[in-house]
Amino acid sequence: MTIDSLPAEPASATVEVTDARPHLDYYLVGGRVPGTTVEGIVVEEFTRDRDFTTTGLDSAGWTPQAGWWSSASLSRDMRTDPEVLARVVPTTRQEAEDVYRALGGGQLPDETLLRTHFLNHQPIASAPPLRLGPAQPPAGFHERRVYRVLFAKDLRAEQVAALRTAWRTPEAGTSAAGAGASAASGRLDEHGDQFTWDLRRVGHTLAWGLDVTALLATDATVSLGSTVSELTNVLRQHGLIPVTTERFS
Structure with missing residues (x-):
């Protein structure tokens, strides 16, 4: 993968x-x-x-x-x-x-x-997962998880553009404007599991958040952790500093 x-x-x-x-x-x-x-x-x-x-x-x-x-x-x-x-x-x-x-x-x-x-x-204080989105996964999947990785520092416009190109972000996928809009997004399908992610400004634009949604059809907990880790590292390579990883569902 x-x-x-x-x-x-x-x-x-x-x-x-x-x-x-x-x-x-x-x-x-x-x-x-x-x-x-x-x-x-x-x-x-x-x-x-x-x-x-x-x-x-x-x-x-x-x-x-x-x-x-x-x-x-x-x-x-x-x-x-x-x-x-x-x-x-x-x-x-x-x-x-x-x-x-x-x-x-x-x-x-x-x-x-x-x-x-x-x-x-x-x-770093943690809490039980918050519920963000539907409780039940779509048909064909046994579990739906949503994670948010928070980052400090900032990204330049050309770095966001590079991420959009690397992740093959569709133009229509980031058409929304305003606070909370997705700046770059991507998708990965692996052995029936689906991973999608959106990078957006959070905290009144003071930080960046990477929201990762995993739809699991297999027992892919190891690959899920690796995917979140590698996406986090990609953003480190672009200059952001990870702060914490939270789970929403």
């Missing part, structure tokens, strides 16, 4: 959805911002409930001066403090490795070792 996507750069790519444990998320502190240099890196991983909703966040930061340290407050500030948001940029492990080496850290540890630096867990 694949999800067509584009990285932060203009070149297109195809993201493979696998059953493996998701990789860690990497961020640069400073860098890519005019007039700044890279100060360090941040590594993060969300903890999740069995239904893939977010229950917490683990993180660790590294700078040449302080080495590795863990701070839940830094992860909170990365999502709420405008000054910190402006200085933090999502990146790939490959770029994090290059930065780590260039700043004198040597070889970036593997992800198993990086997780040992997660010492300050940040719990």
Whole structure:
């Protein structure tokens, strides 16, 4: 199963959805911002409930001066403090490795070792799924689930256009205007299961939300989690910072 996507750069790519444990998320502190240099890196991983909703966040930061340290407050500030948001940029492990080496850290540890630096867990409150939409799934499906992934930071117009192209968003699919209108959408059919998603501004346009609807005809809970994870990563590649994953049904 694949999800067509584009990285932060203009070149297109195809993201493979696998059953493996998701990789860690990497961020640069400073860098890519005019007039700044890279100060360090941040590594993060969300903890999740069995239904893939977010229950917490683990993180660790590294700078040449302080080495590795863990701070839940830094992860909170990365999502709420405008000054910190402006200085933090999502990146790939490959770029994090290059930065780590260039700043004198040597070889970036593997992800198993990086997780040992997660010492300050940040719990994220969760609640039973809210009911959004019909209670019963359409004929031919045994379950309907709706998730919303919230993101901090913003997208430029050209990044939204790139997502529309990558996800093959139909022109009529985003014709609505105003608050809550879909900016980009996509669809994936896999072994009888159907996944559809819409990206829109939420919270009075202060954040972005990705709404994912899964219609399940099989016992596809693993692929469901992988799909939500890969879609989240596509938006990280475009510069957004995930905040939490909620379930509506």
